[in-house]
Amino acid sequence: MTPAHHPAEDLWLDFAAAQVDFATRTLLESHLAYCKSCRTLAADAAAAGALTLREDAPSEAPSSLLAGILARLKTPEQPRVGSEALPLPRALWSLLPDFSAATWRGALTPGFRFLQVLQPGGSGLFLVHMKAGRAFPRHDHTGLERSLILAGGLSTEDGVMEAGDFEQAEPGHVHGPVALPDEDCWLLASLEGGIVFQGWRGMLQRIAGQ
């Protein structure tokens, strides 16, 4: 199925120019595994960037951005956390970061768990698992949030998101996603700030000083 929600075009220009951080690059590369039209955009952006950079040496080959991505697809290893193999699409195995040293964490709601991918600086990157039909409490963001659905889907105030869909939520955007009822939802999310819960969970969060 072709994704319905795509990264903005200027993000592909930043991607091609290596102007995005680790978390954003991982999200964008993962979207490419699902989306033919964005593969074309990314390749065009990379080629345009290569021409700009190489005006002095026009005989050089254009950027091999996509060739590098496709080469890595040839040697996949299924991502694991400890002894647990993650049920993620095979096309993403070699694109995703190393989760092996990460540990699952819970939240204030059953059927929801996440792990933080370790990285030096920049925004945090999280792998999130929601059981089918489970809701994540309504929350606000203190920074930019970008997410990519890897499997299953979510229903939010903004509509339904399914595998391959990319979403960017600006700071201050309040939402409470619910996993679709027939399949567990797996997603990658990057956060530049923290999240702030609404309602009683928000009160607990403020009391706990988190």
Ligand SMILES: [Zn+2]
């Ligand atoms: Zn796309």
